[in-house]
Amino acid sequence: MLLLALDTATDAATACLARDGEVLAESMTLGRSTAAQRLLDDINHLTRAARVSLEELDAVVAGTGPGTFTGLRIGLASARALGFGLGIPVHGVGTLDALLSGDGVDVACIDARRGEVFCKGAGIETCALAPERLAELLPDGAVVAGDGAVRYREQLAAAAIPPDGSPLHVPWARYHATLSALWGPADPLYVRAPDADRSIAGAAS
Amino acid sequence: MILAIESSCDETAAALVDRDGALRASVVASQAQLHARYGGVVPEVASRRHLELCIPVVERALEEAGATLDDVDAVAVTEGPGLIGALLVGLATAKALAFARGLPLIPVDHLHGHIASLYLGPEPLEPPFLLLLASGGHTLLAEVDHREPGMRVIGQTLDDAAGEAFDKGARLLGLGYPGGAALERLARDGDDAAHDFGVAMAGRPGFDFSFSGLKTALRNAVMASGGSDAERADLAASYQRAIVRSLVSRTMQAVDASGRDTLAVVGGVAANGVLRGALEDACAGAGVKLALAPLALCSDNAAMIASAARYCRPVPFPEYLSRDAYATA
Ligand SMILES: [Zn+2]
Numbered sequence: 001m002l003l004l005a006l007d008t009a010t011d012a013a014t015a016c017l018a019r020d021g022e023v024l025a026e027s028m029t030l031g032r033s034t035a036a037q038r039l040l041d042d043i044n045h046l047t048r049a050a051r052v053s054l055e056e057l058d059a060v061v062a063g064t065g066p067g068t069f070t071g072l073r074i075g076l077a078s079a080r081a082l083g084f085g086l087g088i089p090v091h092g093v094g095t096l097d098a099l100l101s102g103d104g105v106d107v108a109c110i111d112a113r114r115g116e117v118f119c120k121g122a123g124i125e126t127c128a129l130a131p132e133r134l135a136e137l138l139p140d141g142a143v144v145a146g147d148g149a150v151r152y153r154e155q156l157a158a159a160a161i162p163p164d165g166s167p168l169h170v171p172w173a174r175y176h177a178t179l180s181a182l183w184g185p186a187d188p189l190y191v192r193a194p195d196a197d198r199s200i201a202g203a204a205s
Numbered sequence: 206m207i208l209a210i211e212s213s214c215d216e217t218a219a220a221l222v223d224r225d226g227a228l229r230a231s232v233v234a235s236q237a238q239l240h241a242r243y244g245g246v247v248p249e250v251a252s253r254r255h256l257e258l259c260i261p262v263v264e265r266a267l268e269e270a271g272a273t274l275d276d277v278d279a280v281a282v283t284e285g286p287g288l289i290g291a292l293l294v295g296l297a298t299a300k301a302l303a304f305a306r307g308l309p310l311i312p313v314d315h316l317h318g319h320i321a322s323l324y325l326g327p328e329p330l331e332p333p334f335l336l337l338l339a340s341g342g343h344t345l346l347a348e349v350d351h352r353e354p355g356m357r358v359i360g361q362t363l364d365d366a367a368g369e370a371f372d373k374g375a376r377l378l379g380l381g382y383p384g385g386a387a388l389e390r391l392a393r394d395g396d397d398a399a400h401d402f403g404v405a406m407a408g409r410p411g412f413d414f415s416f417s418g419l420k421t422a423l424r425n426a427v428m429a430s431g432g433s434d435a436e437r438a439d440l441a442a443s444y445q446r447a448i449v450r451s452l453v454s455r456t457m458q459a460v461d462a463s464g465r466d467t468l469a470v471v472g473g474v475a476a477n478g479v480l481r482g483a484l485e486d487a488c489a490g491a492g493v494k495l496a497l498a499p500l501a502l503c504s505d506n507a508a509m510i511a512s513a514a515r516y517c518r519p520v521p522f523p524e525y526l527s528r529d530a531y532a533t534a
Contacts, residue, residue, distance in 0.1 A: 037293075041527045085301065085306050196250060197250075
């Protein structure tokens with residue numbers, strides 16, 4: 001079974017080709033807003049490095065967020081179009097779940113901008129909250145990983161956060177490709193409603 | 206055939222056009238109802254909906270044409286201008302689809318697309334002509350000399366687009382969003398000479414438009430009126446007349462100055478019946494040939510994008526993989 005996996009929900013866009021659970025080639029491109037746009041280029045390079053063609057793929061697995069709305073959509077739109085074009089299924093894996101698959105990670109924490117983080121793990125259900133609030137909920141010494149943990153290291157002082165350059169902060173697409181137990185529908189997990197919805201709700205209340 | 210995808214604003218659209226310009230299928234999923242509760246297009250809401258609709262709309266277009274992806278030999282897509290987050294959904298879809306199928310990608314400019322709504326069969330328009338493009342996002346006059354991308358803009362709106370003026374007027378009259386068509390319906394029962402909103406930019410040199418003053422005049426008139434149905438109909442008719450007069454007088458001046466014998470009119474506002482009638486009268490009087498975009502292709506659609514793609518350079522694989530969208534021209 002040959003799989004292509006990708007995740008563009010965070011500023012670290014990842015992609016991976018895996019056959020029967022073995023990683024053939026893997027990429028990671030960093031950069032706000034530009035990383036997701038490089039995705040298909042990265043995938044093209046992976047197919048060359050692994051000497052496989054897209055026609056051989058059996059399925060595509062995409063990160064479903066949460067993360068940046070636009071980056072997330074670029075990944076899901078690409079994955080769905082690849083699946084449609086190749087006539088193969090498209091599965092989804094939560095980006096927080098991918099981070100939680102890292103060795104020893106207790107809580108996944110993605111920068112949600114506007115002074116908040118998306119987080120999950122250690123009994124915390126997927127949500128957006130201020131890092132100070134997350135700090136209150138964390139068990140002592142919990143290992144917290146993700147770009148949100150790196151950004152709010154100070155606010156999460158009581159947590160065990162791996163060094164900034166640690167691979168544990170990256171939602172590697174290899175997790176999406178190899179952990180089929182995590183597969184669900186390839187639908188976006190925005191967590192937050194559009195601002196316009198919130199202002200309507202605000203005006204009504 | 207060419208498969209085209211359009212997602213620059215609040216319509217998710219896909220279309221198939223034969224290499225010889227015959228339209229095989231055109232599917233438009235309008236989000237107008239979705240945005241009505243906000244009183245305008247909300248970019249994040251539009252982008253979310255584009256992601257849901259993009260593949261289903263392509264599937265429906267293929268079904269309508271009785272075709273499969275095997276029949277597609279190029280994928281065209283609107284690259285800009287428009288809402289960046291919305292454009293990126295269509296662009297990512299088109300790029301990945303072309304990649305999966307080993308096809309070239311044809312990036313298309315949205316405005317070139319509107320013009321190309323006139324290049325489809327059965328009677329495709331041949332340049333040169335003078336162009337009036339009037340939509341919710343753009344209002345401009347330009348000289349078009351060929352079907353390939355590129356036009357010489359000689360005038361444009363200095364503030365609101367004509368379609369925006371219709372929508373804002375509709376909102377002032379309590380017609381909700383999108384209100385252009387509703388305003389036209391309400392105006393049918395009104396007296397278009399009941400109020401004199403003037404003609405913006407009248408007497409000024411050049412070919413630019415301005416509609417924001419008109420909106421202010423309408424707001425004042427609405428506040429001064431009693432609000433009865435008859436009064437609202439009069440206001441709608443008079444307001445519509447002012448927009449149409451402004452568009453027609455500027456356009457006919459430009460036709461005259463450019464010495465062109467053909468006027469082409471495209472964009473969402475070109476669907477307005479009063480504008481169509483006024484242009485027909487003016488052109489008949491001036492001995493100018495008038496080409497109006499087909500009603501179905503006035504507002505945003507993918508058929509026009511597929512049409513424009515026939516005159517654009519295909520980008521070969523893998524050059525297009527990292528192409529980006531652009532918000533402004
Ligand atoms: Zn348009």
